[in-house]
Amino acid sequence: MSLSLDKLRLLRRQAGDATAAPASGPAIAPGRGSAAADTGAPGGTGSAPLPAAANDARARTPAPASVFGWVEQEIRHKPTGAAARETAPAVPAVPPVPVPVPALRKPEIGGLRRLLGLRDRGLSTATPRENAKDRHVPGEEIAPGLFLIESFVTQAIPTEPLSLAFAKREGEQVQPQDLLFFDTETTGLAGGTGTRAFMIGAADWHTHPDRGDGLRIRQLLMTTMAAETAMLREFAGWLQPSTVFSSYNGRCYDAPLLKTRYRLARQRCPITPLDHVDLLFPTRRRYRGTWENCRLATIERQLLQIVREDDLPGSEAPAAWLNYLRGGSAVNLRRVAEHNHQDVVTLALLMRRLVAEEQRDRETLALQAIDAV
DNA sequence: TATGATGGAAGCGAGCTCAA
């Protein structure tokens, strides 16, 4: 058996293919697949429903007797359960709480990585020993390898339906609570099937039983390839027939990408039938030529006076995720989550701003018409 | 020689301009 075939089987198993049992080398422990195998990832064993037992992530310790189980154990996060739903802190959404992690067998990991021919691709210059110091992933693990990060920003919810006139949709309105601002963090821009979203962030106006009105931010972060199926299913569960998406270029980027992932996961796409208000085009219409460009970061800085501190450059997001998957530190992964958190909060602010400016323009025009008469 | 900066390309789709 060649090393390449072993690597292929390892990758298939990490992707959720339980049939990819190694033909040589240590055997998988009887009756116990890898954690990744049970979720029914796309391209593997199909999109079988998640077994009820699979929801208990903590009961899913990979068999250490297997080299695959051992690798899985080494690269998997250590469940923390630090943040609980509905009780998450407001801002910052992702507090970097260091959690003691049992010492890992670094020399053995290095040897295995060399054996498998894996390259170090992360941007972190820290040594593997330094990288493994902090493996804390924020949020609560709600399915194997899938984390839910919830936070809440107290703010007034618009009391009246928001006019979509700013988006050239005269006479149309949307209920504030129906809006779902969303943004994804992806592994690239290869298009088609090559890119996957490893994080989905969504914000909606919500009345918290204890904290009152505000913006609820929910983020799904997958820490294994096999968690994608569960992530897509969870995201679909957030949507209602009345949900109206709002994003920044999500109509052209995030939505098509997610639709592709739903197709590959053999799940019904919940995005297609829903309405979508993309804020990019009205923003570009209104502010083109005002500033150097209409990128979200520029709009955020110029229009909303938001300056991000310690923001992780977008180019480092996939590297941070891949670095974590390969046993590295979660520090940059938490910064990705903070970046995504800020993006969806900004979307909500931008929507209100666009609605208000459109309203102001109309009132001004009405006054001018009266003056003209 | 090593490192850092820069620009182009990838897929997608709305919106704009311009010619027919």
Added chain:
DNA sequence: TTGAGCTCGCTTCCATCATA
């Protein structure tokens, strides 16, 4: 009025060039 073609934004990777 219609259709073609272009621009722009999303984000990451990689080749190329400049500098130390």
